[in-house]
Amino acid sequence: MEIKVDKLSFDYQKDIPIEKRLINKLSFTIEQDKITVIIGKNGSGKTTLLELMNGLLKPQSGKIIIGDYVIDKKNTVDKEFHKKVGFLFQFPEEQFFHSTVEKEIGFSVDQFQYRVNEKEKRVKEALLLVGLNDSYLKRDPLTLSNVEMRKVALASILIYNPKVLFLDEPTVGFDEENKKSFLKLIKRLKKRYHKTIIMVSHDIEFIHKFADEILVLDNGKLITQGDKYEVFKQEKRMKEIGLTVPKMIQFSNLVYEKKGKKIGYRDEINDLIKDIYRYVK
Amino acid sequence: MLNKTFGRYIGKDSKIHLLNPKIKIICFFLQIVMAWISNQIEIQLVLLVFFLLLILQSEISFFLFWKPIWKMKYLLLGICFIEIVTKGFSTFLVVMIMKVVNIMLSSTLYLVSTKQKEIMIGIDFLLSPLNIFSIPTDHFSFLISNSILFLPTLFYEFDKTTKTLTCRGIDYEHSNWKEKFQILSFIIFPLITNVIKKADSMSDIMELQGFQLGEKRTSYLYYSFYLFDWLYLIYHIGFLIVIIKGVML
């Protein structure tokens, strides 16, 4: 399912001129089977954009095309859409209301009307997918740790196998170990399950480890789009809009700026060391 | 979606904003009484003009006052319809509608032009006679005025919960009555849980900042009485007397 956004504009206040809107004539395309990360300082419109792309808000002008669906001023989405497009909100664990993990994860199965005899099997599969075992099934979701709760929330979305997955700050509050395991899961969802993943995050170092595409927002406008190197190369521009670039990139940029040596962009610090060694000698 | 800025304080330097909180709440109370007890169209009309003048004086955009009334249009039309069908058209119906409108204008004006601290001082003043019975009125005034600050949280949580449910396959519009009721229960639980969590978190912070309910505190804002306060009060009392006389005749 390809995603295309075309001259999208939106604001909560109806009578604001387009130039001052929260989302301001935004146009971009998101490729399938890739992990796209949307970055921007707080207030740049990231969460609003996600909500628009899920049909939860109505644009004032422009449109969004996801697969066969068109979202604009006159058209919106139906229940079938939400089955194909999953949305993990920020702090999803705050929305639990079932007494067991099993019921919480299986909730959407009833809503989307799957065959009931498959439900138990699907719940177990979803749980396994996020790295939790059967022992969690009968537990009260509110007694779990924050990380476990978030995994349960994710499982409750993965159970209906959406083709597209929107994630809003999914690793906020995670320690390094949990971030690593989450990263593994995301990569697996992309490679093995061929899901298109769109994530909002402000953890630049973390993003650097897996993003295929990065979209940069500021004041509701698209500043730039491209692979991580193309985007992070523009360090000055990013700084102007309140963002940083990964430290390894900062270092390479600084070396080029001060000493004219093109060290190149690396993902691993050991590779960076090798480059530096070559250039110093 | 519910209006996010409902009842939020809009700061201006108008004469209405600068009113002494004690006088202001008394007059607000008198306004409600006046709108409630008069059953004559002429009086309701005069009250309407009076409130509109006060709104004008407050320098706050009239749109903010119109919005809550417009949102109630179906309810008002519904009442009209029922009345006309059962009892036929009457001036009483018009008076009733005008009462509702006037009370809403007066309430919105109070909420929108009064700081939370001023509301607290006002409620405390109104409840102070109960101190004779050793009732901790300062607890109530503090809690009531602070709960107004929770309105944005309530709207935010409601918004988030309904959006999450939509994404999980809940289709409110295409559900029957029984399902609609069930959906409300899905919303209520996380809503209440989250509001309580936030309140809990805030009370921890208040405790850490040295707050103890019931203990004496100072205030960085003090309110004096000015000429306009007394004129405002006298005018309201006079108006009320006239209305009471009119009702009794």
Next chain:
Amino acid sequence: MENVIEINGLSFGYQRKKIFDSFSLTVKRGVFLTIIGNNSSGKTSLVKLITGLLPSKNEVRIMGIPLNKKNAKKIRSYIGVVFDNPNTGLIGETVMDSLAFPLENLKYDQELILSMIADLAKQLKIESLLRKQVEELSGGEKQLISLASVLIRNPQILILDCAFTMLDSKEKERIYKILKKLHKTTPITIINITQDIEESIYGDEIALMKDGKLLIHDQKEIVYSKEKLLRIMSLEPPFMVSLSTKLGYYHLVDNVFYDMNEMVDALWK
């Protein structure tokens, strides 16, 4: 040097979960300590135990005084905490209300309160925010005012509990600057609890906590060198430290550079 916080053999847990089992930690006056804890380290419970929001059995001493129910209120006045959620950290409708709140609780009079707010606003450069409503502020501004409402009481100990998790880099930068200045110019003790090891660069000492246990508490340079220990928590030393250490193996630099500019100059003299 006096110990401002002394935790000795602290045991604490809920019905089914034991969080701390004989936990000990000592913090000296004036230190800037970074506590890095994993998700199940109990760090938020620790903050609540230190401030008396959760009960302890004489296992916590603040400035030499054992903390108990009776003196919790007095001892709390020495400690200021900024929590992680910007949306619940401010009491009141406007920024002025939030800054005045703690001073009103101390029963200061109007003139004093207003002058203290004016002084602090000038110091932190937040004069333009004073008349704003709390709801209008961005997440970063809310945390900044939270910090201000804590500093206005001149606490001896400042604790930041994951205060930066919801901020973007510019907002973080602004608060780091204030912390650095505080640390340099006042005898305040700062404890920054975080999961991001990069933040530890601003401090003197580091304590690592995992699953309710203290793995190490030492000068930051020493902790950075304990790579095996860091790896237990899936951590690596901060970027500049790793870079300096590894370049050191090749004899390209001879000490740790925290500043990128200095390192670049050192590499290509």
